[in-house]
Amino acid sequence: MQLAVNKGPFETDIVPERRDVAQVADRSIGRVLACNGARATIGTTLPRSGTPGPDTWTIGRMISINLGRSRIVGIVYEIRAVKESWDEQADNAVHIDVELLGEVLDNEGGRPYFQNGITTYPAIGAIAHRIRAGDLALVHDLGARTGVAIGHLTQDATIPATVCIEDLLSRHFALVGTTGVGKSSAVALLLRKAVAARPKLRVLILDPHNEYAHAFPDKAVTVDAQSLDLPFWMFRLEEFADVVFRGRPAPDEIDILREIVAAARARYRAPSAQDLTRDLGTSLLKRPLDPNAPRDTAPKPGASGDTPVPYRMTDAFAVIDELTGLHEIRYPRAALRSLKVRLEALYGDPRYHFMFARANLVESMAPVIGQIFRIPQHGRPICVFQLAGLPADVVNSVASVLSRVAFDLAMWSQGSFEVLLLCEEAHRYVPADQALGFAPTRQAIARIAKEGRKYGAYLGVVTQRPGELDPTILSQCSTIFAMRLANDRDQQIIRSAIADASTSTISFLSSIGNREAIAFGEGVATPMRMRFAELAPHELPAMAGASVQDGAGRREPGLEELVNRMRGGSW
Structure with missing residues (x-):
């Protein structure tokens, strides 16, 4: 049965929509007014009385354009009124600009699937509306790849945000965002998912703030200045x-x-x-x-x-x-x-x-490598290497040694030992300015980024200033989780690092909420705006198990004890 839809001057025959019984009937129908191949403009009206329904024509939300046999998927990046003023006495015409991402098609068996790119462009007058929940799930479906849920889509909390751990690790990943948006908790979540999916994986965290030990009480060992043996x-x-x-x-x-x-x-x-x-x-x-x-x-x-x-x-x-x-x-x-x-x-x-102190008690690197790279694991595949307690003069050299050994371990084991090196505050070790930083550290990390995949040496990069990070390192990270970034230069770096990081998508980075991210690259099916799952309090990173605000309830050390700590004494 054909259904004639009359919407102003347009009248078009379309195939009836196959929405679920629970699907919202009014999905803000509009019409395509213009299309240039990459973007389209949709015209609709907003009523003079009342407000639009939830999630209707919202910036960053996905919509679909019904072509009958297929549905084009787009993302809203601008909404504007046609008139310069708002009319309280009549309906108001509104234009919605969307970027076209792909289309949902039916295969020979009648099962729908999503593909990137557009084969059939919408005609003027084609109907556009808020995307169906089923189509939204298809857009972010990993297909034959195995995925794990790390949160949910911002647009629909009932749809999980999934990533392919295999591609996330083997092609390296980066997580960027300004201070306070939830980077550390997102990293902790990703690492928990990674070691659960890859039980043989060894993870070494270069932790400059001593905050990750609290996040893995059951999965990690902590190495600090007192427990470390790294012979000169x-x-x-x-x-x-x-x-x-x-x-x-x-x-x-x-x-x-x-x-x-x-x-x-x-x-x-x-x-x-x-x-x-x-x-x-x-x-x-x-x-x-x-x-x-x-x-x-x-x-x-x-x-x-x-x-x-x-x-x-x-x-x-x-x-x-x-x-x-x-x-x-x-x-x-x-x-x-x-x-x-x-x-x-x-x-x-x-x-x-x-x-x-103990450098000449052993004549082999085996105990050192065994402790830091968890050989054997004993059920704790993560090593949190706390750098905050080390003298500032030695941090770069220690990071260089650890990065170099991580690559050598994976290479000489012929891939039987998979190692993930996670660099927190990575712009310290591989800054964009070649004159800054420590050359051996840069070379060791760059070697993992460029050659590590062949041997099972993986790289995770975490930074709040991607603009200060070596762009070569960032470009080697094929999956990027971009959290809130207010700096224009940082946004431009992300746009240049990821091919499918479109202008409209990147524009959201300055305003997305805490724990939200836009994920791009090989580890996801298509760029998605998602919210990371919330961790239990005992799984959250913290400064030595407590935030700075908790310091009021902690014992205040005496002056001699404090000086002893500052001089490298026992904690």
Whole structure:
């Protein structure tokens, strides 16, 4: 049966709508007045008395345009009255501008499905209305891909917002938003869903604010400055030099440190005092090695400045003393003395005990990697690495070591160990300005972003200032959750990073609510405006288990205890 609909000057025959019994009868019918292929303008009237129904012609909501055999789906991005003033005595004409996203079609079996892009454009006069709940679910259906619910659609709370964890992880993801919009709780939710869907996944969180330990009481171990063992000999030369020279080394100082480390490694591995003297002399005098020399005079394995082979700081001090006492001085004695003072200060500083105090109790990286990367998991696949308790001078180097080891672990295990590195406040480690940040950290994170997928090393990026993040890193994140962003430059970065981040969609970022996000990319079926599910109070991130506002009810430490904490003492 055909139904004639009379709406002003238009009269069109359309197929009867197959709405559910519970479907709202009035879905704000309007008519297409213009279409340019990417956008359409819909004309309708609003009554002079009363207000429109809920969710009717609202910015950011999806609508459909009925073509009979198909229904075009669009998103509202602007609403305006035709007249410049509002008439209280008569109905008012309104124009709604929508961006066309795709269309709902029926397959051969009569089952509807959604496809991106438009094959048949609407004619002038085609009927437009609020989208059906069934069609809205189809638009965000992942199809054959397995999805997990992380919340619900903003437009319809009965429809779950689903993501494909496989694509979310393997193609990397980013979550951006200004302070206070719920980024941390959204991250906690995503990580819980990820480890539930991928039981073998290991997650390492670089936590600069010490807030995530409270979010995973049953899934995570916490590593802080007191429980951490990250031996100094695991640091590459550039990473160790950044700690020693506070990021401002002179060229001669790097050369001295390189030679000292190489000699100390050789001394540590020397089988006898005689071999030690011979190896040390060869290193210090820089004599060419004899290719026909006996085996015990050849360079020992791992004697370079970058291979993670143990050595002792006492040997490094001895090497400096011997270099200083040589008759033929290649380095200024003042530089040698200055380096020794720096190393001795680090070695005796309680804030650096995680690097030096227990460094020579083990000769293998295995315990360190096992603790940080959860091998074996023992039911706790997440490691919250608290950076706030570390000296500021060492944070970049520690992040570099952890990022590098994460990639190496996945690569050399041939993908049997899947590792997700989550970088909170990622703009600190990979800033947009190449002159800022620490080059080894940038290189290690960039390597995961560019090559990690092949080996099972994944990257999660969290930042409140995407405009300050290296755009290359953000472009490697194929799924982005954009929460509220008021800065125009930050919005522009998101628009340029994601191909389907249209102008109309990005314009919502300055006004969406807390826990809301617009999700783009490979992990979702189509760009969607959604609200993250609310976590239980014991699953929310917090500062050491309590917010700053809760501090009024906490014990106030004494002055000596507070000073001890600030100097790196026990908490």
